Amino acid sequence: MTKKAVISGVHNTKVGEVPGSTCMSLHTEAALGALDDAGLKLSDIDGVICAYALSENYPMLSSAFCEYVGAEPNFNAGLHGGGATGAMMVMQAAALVQSGTCRHVLCVTGDNRLTGMTRDKAVAALSEFGHPQFEQPYGISIPAAYGLVAQRYLHETGATLEHLAALSVLHRKHAAMHPDAHMTKPISMDDVANARVISSPLRLLDCCLISDGGAALVISAGDAGADLRKRPIEVLGSGQGHTHEHIVAAPSLIDFGCKTAAARAFGTAGVTNADIDVAEIYDSFTITLLIELESIGFYEKGEAGEAALNGELTHGGRLPCNTHGGLLSFGHSGAAGGMYHVVEAVRQLRGEADARQVPDAEVAFVHGDGGILSAHCSLILGRA
């Protein structure tokens, strides 16, 4: 029988403008917070996985982090999956503890993209995700790439701008219930409709934030329960899906690798989407979440927006989703952005989500995607 892997500790820093923060200070605060949450010390950690940062240039960030905190693990590597990195870290760390390579793996992310580099520099740096010869010469940006997807998706499915706006309003409402969130001021459907266009059909409030912040997780072997301070949360299943990196090469603008990733995760966990009590799904733009809810199979094509308008995606609804406020309102700090979804899922399953708590949440679905709906990783988490 396969050994179990559990999430034993989670932490996020304050998210938004964090004056005086650096890439490494956010990593350190997140890591120490997650260790404290797990009831472990840095010396208990025998595996470390970091991601990447834009605000400071560390070609070997995971090695730089270990050096900075004085860790000498027996496994240490960087992982680059854009917004899927957080979920991928969990999948990779789970494999390390299940194989016996490690007992406690620390996964750390953080970036001070807001105070460390200005919005203009962050937007320009992110445009380099475009293909250097076949996309960047045409003035692609990340919102423009998602604008291309959104225009086609609305055209084919009949989804509307109102559907996208409903998701934006939903996330702000959820963020207002989280003490660490970046943006908590309530917004209305009219606010979204009247926001300036960034790249049509996407408006400012369809786009995620740029935030300082960090998040970390500890993944432990399933038999480590006695060493831990809190209820472990089991990684019940995981899966990835990859179809392209650059939007010019995407095989479809309607279905994406999230479909395969989720099917694999549900398959390994032995559950279906009807078993999910709470979902934390990547929301770099409103269109991202709309497509993923439908492509993964929670809703039929063209129906997720109506579900949002009808209150199905919040507390008391069929599928409470992004209960922390997501990238749209809780905050987006690079690889940490996708980690916030994992952290929130663990808190929901532990019953620690305070005002945001979904009653009796036992099984959670988490999904991250990186690039332009390019790299996908799904997780099924449950009470161990």
Add this chain to the structure above:
Amino acid sequence: MTEKPVPVPNADTQPFWDACNEERLIVQTCKACGHVQFYPRALCVKCDGRDLDWRDAKPSGKVHTFSIVHRAPTPAFRADSPYVLALIDLDDGFRMMMNVVNCPPENVSIDMAVRIVFEERNGQRLPQAEPASD
């Protein structure tokens, strides 16, 4: 980033960019299975074949999707804002990113027919799309 990026050809793409400089659109094809692929690569993504060829492509297609970019990613593109970024389905069965030029952004629509024109940028010409009918 005060000037727009100019494509820098590499071993995979040199023939494509050389042809652009002659105002010809060419596309890579697999000699083994006939697959047409964009962008150019060192293998055929359908059959893993390494024996690849180039052929002239019809310089026409239609808009698969587009976005009117109001927030330019770098200062170089700011003067053009709002401009149209689009994915163009070429009539010969491959897809490219281009700007739709020589027409007001609000006139662009999905499935609109376009023809290919070439923009000169610091010694390298690059394909762009303009409406097929005036």
